[in-house]
Amino acid sequence: MNLNGKTLFITGASRGIGLAIAKRAAKDGANIVIAAKTAETNPKLPGTIYSAAAEIVEAGGRALPLQTDIRDEASVVAAMQQAVEEFGGIDILVNNASAISLTPTPATQMKRFDLMFGVNVRGTYLCTQTCLPHLIRSAQAGRNPHVLNMSPPLSMKTHWFQGHVAYTMAKYGMSECTLGHAGEFKPHGIGVNSLWPRTAIATAALQMIPGVDINKCRKPEILADAAYLVLTSDAKTTTGNFFIDDTLLAQHGITDLDSYSVVPGTKEFIPDFFVD
Structure with a gap:
């Protein structure tokens, strides 16, 4: 089974992990809808929906760049409609877009709290809700529809909350969507799963966090x-x-992960959050 001719709607696909997922699917000849906010170049955060589209086409896929605010219902509905008009349907939704602030409670402004919940929780829920009719049609056509949320395994351990309660709640909100929607959509034949890295991943967003050694990270690939x-x-x-990325790869016989290291030969990586 491959992704040739499948249509993927990927949020936050203008850079980083979302773009890497898009380019991997494009190798099969997939159609990629790039649903992200960045339409103009930002010197601090490279990558736009248009530069991403060019990379996806170069990788062998078709691309539809759509400036989309996943917090806004009208924006998401319009983007989904354009995707269906362009490609005839949607087979896969990747809820990748996310906002982060690793701040304790006194330092978390409510504006930042609202951003994390708006993007991570509301955005994931809204995109999934809006995409559902298209995924059901994909299932009826035997096209193997999936929802993939880029969110961590759920854990009720205090240490994953303390220090950044708001961020943890927002990321776990995405994972709760996985838990609930997997059960809700199972009768339709729609797969709903979460994926999370064991180590920190070298992205432009991560590089904006002070004190992170990118050389001790793995690549988005x-x-x-x-x-x-x-x-x-x-x-x-x-x-x-x-x-979890490395466990899943190992289950498929892929155990040599050195090619994914920012610096080949690295033995000690910065662990990501939420993995015990």
Whole structure:
């Protein structure tokens, strides 16, 4: 099974992990809808929906760049409609867009709190809700529809909350969507899963966090390859999982991960949050 001719709607696909997932799917000849906010170049944060589209086409896919605010219902509805008009339907939704602020409660402004909940929780829920009719049609046509949320395994351990309560709640909100929607959509034959990295991933967003040593990170391609394994699996049986990238790759016989290191030969990586 591959992704040739499938249409993927990927939020936050103008850079980083979302773009890496898009380019991996494009190698199969997939159609990629780039639903992201950045339409103009930002010197601090490279990558726009248009530069991403060019990279996707170069990788072998078709691209539809759509400036989209996933917090806004009208923006999401319009983007989904344009995607269906362009490609005839949607087979896969990747809820990748996310906002982060690793701040304790006194330092978390409510504006930042609202941003994280608006993007991570509301955005994921809204995109999934809006995409559902298209995913149902994809299932009826035997096209193996999936929802993939880039969110962590759920844990009720205090240490994953203390220090950044708001961020943890917002990311776990995405994972709760996985848990609930996997059960809700199973009768339709739609797979809903989460994917999360064991190590920190070298992205432009991460580089904006002070004190992070990018040389002790892995590249976004590790998540792209892991996501590909999820999205090409049987949606009727692969659902409700919280996959960790290296564990999933190992289950498919991929154990040499050195090519994913920012610095080949690295033995000690910065661990990501939420993985015990």
